[in-house]
Amino acid sequence: MRVLDRSWQDRGVLLNSLPLLTLLTLFFIGPILLTLLLTFQEMRSYQLQWVWSLRVWSEVFSKYSYWVVIGRTVSMAFLSTFLCILIAYPAAYALATRLKNYASHIQILIIFSFLTDAVLKTFGWVLVLDRNGIGNWLLQHLGLGDEALNFLFTPRATLLGVVYNLSVYPLFTIYLSLKRIDRDLILAAYDAGASKWQTFREVTLPLSRPGLYAGAVLVFVLTLGTFLESKVLGGGKSPLAPELIRQTFETRVNWPLGAALTVVLVAIATIVLAVAVRLVQRTRQEQAAKGAEA
């Protein structure tokens, strides 16, 4: 398709952009701005008061327990990002280079499991991990352990659920960037006498970095917003930030405080996102520079 240079006031541009822009202004930018404004208000006897004060923010920054929960959430996000990439990279590499004949079938299977209701899948893990569930039964009958493992309702079960629900994102982003690598570059490296490992480290890995970063950011940011896994698999014993936010709204009915905690989480996500965008841009520039040299 040809790309047409147009003024932003062109009829075609306006016709295609205005509906989307209106929707996003009304129901995306609007709510974000309102949330920011709400953090400067107060709640008195379950009624929102437009008073413009900093009380909520001073509460957020003075209460140690909030930051424990936020810290736990961020470390959970780092851990799940690391594990998801560790799991997804070799799989994406295998899908792009080894299993070519079955790639489309495997893709359908992955997409189906991805689109299946997350609540149901998480509940499925409860049935597997239960003290009297299939997992423990298998472990005992394979002779791997005599004692039933108490895995369910621990932070590790939460981590398992998060990794399970999110590992598909980096799988796809890494797969797409691996598919875009020019096969000739790899063959050229072999011709120049590089070993498989050298070729992977010097050619394939750097060229797949955009997909790697994109997948990592997606997992990190989406982990910041999970409370299904910590509630259903973690048993709610060590709550993450979303659970705290949910409680602030539902149990304590404190909108300004909930809004402030939401802003803190979104700020963390934005910083990570900005760093990742910088990294991708720098990789692109480096690669362009290398290409110019060659």
Next chain:
Amino acid sequence: MRNPLTNRLLDIGLSGWMIALLVFLYIPIVTLAFFSFADSRVLTFPVQGFTLNWYRELFERPDFLPALRTSALVAVATMLVSTVLGTCGAILWMRYRFRFKQALQALTFLPVLFPQLLLGVMLLLWFSVLGTVFDFRLGIPTLIIGHVIYVTPFVMIIVAVQLYGFDDTVEDAARDAGASDWRVLVEITLPMIWPGISAAMIMAFLLSWGNFYLSYSLNGSMRTLPIFIYSGITVGSSPIYPALATLNFIPAMGLVVLADFLRRRALRRDTGAAKEES
């Protein structure tokens, strides 16, 4: 290259890793399907026998069919609205270059990168404040709006991929033959990018159908299926949820296969046309 044995081991290792991941992805899904037929009220292993009772019990639950109806209504409405908006966005993105384009692109993609629960919470605050001013409550319309915000970027990606291979000289030919802009759109452009649009529609339907986080904040007194399941399993497990899961799998699998078939056929046709030209 020099050592065939290590190469072979590498091949097996990598393929094995992918297959292990696939098994990992299907552990809870297979487990649910299995327990939906197990003849026991407590969901533990091993099981005594097999039964279809749980399916009957599911349909006898008074709140099941209303939740099913809400889910279907919201998913169909989300599918229609987000497909129109997403197709507009994809055309805008692939066809034009204009000032503010990058800013607009970033804005349209941001909802995917936003933690869904937080997006839901912000929309909840927005609707609550607006609701006190304009006097309305949370319900099906707010659910649809939330889902549309989240689903539209996915539609844009899928349709944009289809547009990439679209040969727009055909449009010029139709215009030269005297067709109006509207007729070009309806008779040339839409039929040619239809496979991408229909694949995107299926994806949009399924994303809305299975959405939990946004529905959780925006449902008001209405229940969608994921909310029905969530409120059930946090109270106590029952075999009706595996039964519901199994009923959910079959049409979803059919739709995923159909979407993939449409996409593939369209790609084949595009590359086929390109070959004929050259």
